[in-house]
Every structure is written in structure tokens, then in C-alpha cells.
Amino acid sequence: MVDADFKIILYSAMINTNTDMTSLIVDNVSKSFNSFQAVDRISFSIENNRLFGLLGPNGAGKTTTMRMIMNIIVPDSGTIKILGQLFHEKLKNRIGYLPEERGLYPKMKLLAHLQFLGEMKSMSSAVAKKTASEWLERFELESWADKRIHSLSKGMQQKVQFIGAIIHSPDLLIVDEPFSGLDPINTKFLKDILLAMKKQGKAILLSTHLMDQAEKLCDGICLIDKGRVVVQGDIADIKKKYSRNSILLEYHGDAEFIKKLPYVQSLNDYGNYMEIRLQDQADPRQLFGALAESGLPVKKFEISETSLNEIFIDLVGGDGK
């Protein structure tokens, strides 16, 4: 999924960012359900032309935050400004929203369904129909236009759901766990649209619990856990700030002994892949020597930047070791 072109696009887009318009401001927003504090004084903002990630483990409060932005849930306190305005019903026409659990009417025909979703964003029937047809053509679904949704494959339905969220060309796009359950082809499809939209100057808020995905895709992030902001800012800044002395190791066999090395601070073992963090003063060559000595079959040894995932685990005190 690492994609060289993509990074170029990403960086060029960042350079081209020349507007200071803020598409979304979430200011000190809280929400509790009964005694459960789902979101606790969260603040972040997104400029247009940016792809912003709302990160956190499951249950961190991502979906609740997004629902509050959409005014589906009303915050207990705090303010949310969308495109410079406090929420009002008409703003919904300028926002695209793809909830985590997204659905379609199974018995409706594809084109009619997309047209309906467009109309619900106050597009005229004719424009909605025309735009829907164009999208179907772009994604080679035009031969399915008169088929009912339930006869479409899962992958096609996912495409249709996404088209439904952006058919009205929203200024702010909010997508909740957009990549969950997608196959690699649809993942690329979606990623390409997100980047294309960013290039058009739209602001995009996406939530994910997959840190590596966010790391590759987002310009800025807000990392939340248990309803609270853990860290936020530009990805590059965060990584600079929290960067650790880290090694990526690909190996076969038993690597238990690494845990016991005195200069290893923590590690995250995936079985045949390991993220190792050395103590700040340690030299990676020490580890390299130790590995050579042990005779462990090593396929790859890489001195790496600390991944967002590691930073997250560091910050929230997860089970790193």
C-alpha cells in the first residue's frame, strides 16, 4: 500500500496549500452517555486542502465526534464550526458523510438510489441524475444502473456508498473508518478519490484505528484515546517530536533473547517482524552485533522512524512489550 506517487501528490498538495480558510473547528467539545464520558473536551481544526485523520483505538470516541460534527448527536458542551458557521440544517448540503456502518436501500435501483442521495443534498433531480450517471461511468458501473442494489457485489456496493457521500461535491468530507472491510482494489479506489478531492481544495476528515494507514495518507492528525486528545498536529511534526531510536527487524525463528538485551527499551513482536525501541543512548550497531552473534536468520534490519503506532502506544501506555 506504500505508494511513491501518492507521497509526491501529498507533498505537492501541501506545498500548494495557500489558503488559510478553516473548514472545521471542533472546540472543547464533550459528550457523555449516562455516566460514560465518550468525548472529553476535544479540540482540533482542519483547513481546506487538507486530509486530517482522527485516530484512536476502537471506542476512543471517533464516531461520536463525527456524529456531533454532523449534528446527529448534540454535544453536551463546546462548539463546532463548519465552513465558518455554527451548525444549521442547510450546511448538510455542503458536507459529505460516510458513516462507519453505511447502508443502501437494497431494493432500489442503483442509479435511482444515487439520484435520491443527490436530491437529499438539495441537488435538482436532473443534476443529481446526470452526476450519478457520470460517477457510474467513471467507475464502470453504468451497465448496473438499472439493477437493484441487492444484486450488486459487496465491493460494488462499497463504491456506490462512497459515490453517494461525494455526489454533491462537498466542501467538507467526513469519512468514518473508510477502509474497513475494503479489498485492496477498493482501498486504492477510495484513497485515489480522497487525494483527488484534497487537490480540489476540499477538507477531509477521516477516522481510522489503523495508524499506518493514517501515517501514509494524512497531513495532520488528532490522536484520541478514551475520549481525550493524546496528541495532535502535523504528522511530520509529531513524528519529529516523538521519534525514538527504533529498529525494524524481519526474521525467522526464536528471537526471545532480544527482549533481555539491556539496551532494548521495548519491542513489539509480530512473529516474524519486530519493532524494537532502543534506549535513547544506545547504538543500533550494538543490536546488529548481537543479532549476528546469535545466528538468528535475519531477513531485514532497518533503522527506522518511529511509526505512529509506536508513538500511540508510547503515549497511551498500551501493551508495547
Next chain:
Amino acid sequence: MNKILKIIKREFLTKVFTRGFLIATVLGPIFIIAIMLAPAYFMTVTGKQPLTIGVVDYAQIVQEQLAAAFNDTLKNGTLRLNFAPLSTEDYTHQPDKYKAQVDEGALNAILIIPANVLDSARVTYIGKTVSDLDLMQRLKTGITGILNNERLRRAGLDPVRVKELTGSVKINSMKIEKGEAKARGFDEEYLSALVFLFILYMTIIVYGSSIMRSVIEEKTSRIVEVLLSSTNSFQLMMGKLLGVGAVGLVQYIIWAAMAGAAILAATSSMPGISDAVQFSPSILLYFILFFVIGYFTFSTLYTAVGAMCSDMQDAQTLSTPVTLFIVLPFMISFTVIRDPTTDLAQILSFLPFFTPLIMFVRILIVQPPAWEILTSVLINLLTIVIIIWLAARIYRVGILMYGKRPTLPEMIKWIRYK
């Protein structure tokens, strides 16, 4: 507002252009009439034999007019009701002798008309069986007609002239002639009321549970949150209610047109049958009106139930109380058909949940004063507004909740969420 229209349009189009709608619209009434007709026909064919009723007329008004008032005949052409005048003097002294005759079967019944009948408006019927409600109703209307005519005469009015001038009296006279018009003898007034009632009851339940299913489907297919990104829960709920309601309205209008056409065809091909047809076009309008009231009352409740549940099993359990509120009036309406003038019938016809069926039955059988109809409609409209308000608050929270259905305290909390 525009978005409500879009939702209405979607609901309407996806429901009207289906085979199910076509079949229900065309075959529904035929099916119901067939179901109704069979037992009614069976009941009337076996149940009617000529009866001899002894008449003790202290008032000396009624007796000589009875024969003219009850001139309906049986299949073989003989009179169904034969009235035998009894001496008031004999009866006063030896009532037991006549009662014994009833017991032995020489007389089927004795009808006692008190001297003050014009004021008291009460007569006494002594028979071996008093459960023939059809006969009771017949006697009641027949004697009422006779007494009314007498009162008119005493007030210096010519009953014939009054009959000419007033619609309701004209309908009374039709009723009396009805016996001739339908020689086979089944009670069309009762039957047509039942058909209407059944259709009303069935459609309210069918539309209510269909809207409940559709709310649950939107929840389980998870389309609802997508829609909420374009509109709000109130618009969503109202769009659905109005859209499905429009489907029902179209169905009712088609049915009313079918009924109208059938009456027209019947009257033009068979003159005289119009007397047998008990309802005027205004009944068809009431039919539609009370469907609309019943629809909004119950469908809104079903919508709230649907929003609270995550699957149909849950919904079936939770919708039982709602269904009960439609079954109960339906049950009661059978007794109301037989006698719509009781206090119970009158009170119930104003009560929300009961009005659509009970008031409709009253209108079918005895035209209640306009103010009563208007009041009941207003009470119900107010109730609908309250129900919609409550349902909207439950719906708003419920459509995003999955899993366990809420307890009553939770539901109250939902309603009170800001």
C-alpha cells in the same frame, strides 16, 4: 421542507409501483367482501322463520300501523312478522295467560306498548329468545318510525310531507322498504358496515406494521445514518409517514372510486337496488377521513416501536400493546354496529384510538350530529400531534441504537434528551 418531499417521493414510488400494492388494491376488497358474505349469508338463510307477535297496545297508536311497517316477506312470499292484536284489558288482568302462550310457542313474542309511549319512547318485548339482535333492531326502527309519524301528526305536521322534506326520514322509509328490496333477507346495513370496518381495521394494521418494518429495515441496512447526513430525524420520520400515508390514500381513493362505480353500475342495471345500498357518497369521504386519522395515530406509534427495535422479533413483542389498541376498538365496534346509540359507543367515539372505528360505525348507522364528528376529529388531530412529538423524540435516539431494546425508564430518558 424540500427534503421531506424527496423522502415522500421515494417512499411513495417504491411502494406504489409494486405487484403487492396492485394485488392488495384490486383483490383486497373482493377478498374481504367474500369473507364477510359467506357467514352473513349462511346466518340469514337459516335464521328466519315467520314469527307471530302478540301486540298489547295501551297507547292505541302503534298496533294498526305495524302490519304496514313490517311488511317484509320471506322467500316463499309469506310475511315474516305477523302481528296479533291482544286485548289490553285481558292482558292487564291475566298477563300470565299470554306469557304461557309464548312459553308454549303459540305466540313467538308479546310486544307491549305503554300508554305513554310517545313520551317514554319505551316498549317491552317478551319473548322466548331476546337474542335476535337483528329482529330487535328491526322492531326498534319500525316502531320508532311509527311513533315519530304519530308525534308529527300530533304536532300538526303531515308525516308524508315531512318525509318528502327531510332526508333522514326518507332513509328511514328506505329501511322499511328494504325488506322488499332484498327478498333473500340478509342485513345489508350490517354487512356493508362490516366490510368498511374490516377494510379500515386491516389497512391500519397493515400500513402500521409495514411502516414499522421499513423503519427496522432502514436501521438494519444502516442507511439511516447516511440519510441523517442530509436531513434530520424529524424530516425522515415525517417523510416516511406522509409517503406511506400517501400510498394508503391512493389505495383508498381507488377503493372509493371502485365502490362508487359499482354502485353506479348496480343502480343503472338493476333499478331498486339503490334502496339496498346503505351508504351515500359522504360515507366514502368519512371512510377516507377515518383511515387518515387511524393511519397517523397508529403508524406513528408503530414508527416509534420500529425505532426502538433492532429486529422483527423484538418489534413483534413491543408492538403488541399498540396492536391491542386497534384490536380492542375493532372488537367493540361489533357491538356498536348493533347498537350505536349506547353511552359507551358515544363516549368511545370521541376517544383517541377508538374514534377511527367507533365514530365511523356511528356515522355509518346513525348519523351523529356534525358537532360530534367535528369534535372527535379535532380531539384526534390533537392526539396525533402529541403522538408525533413523542414518537419523533423516540425515533431520533432509537434509529441510532442497536442491540437491546430500551426499558421504559430508558425510553422516558430518550424523550427527555435535549
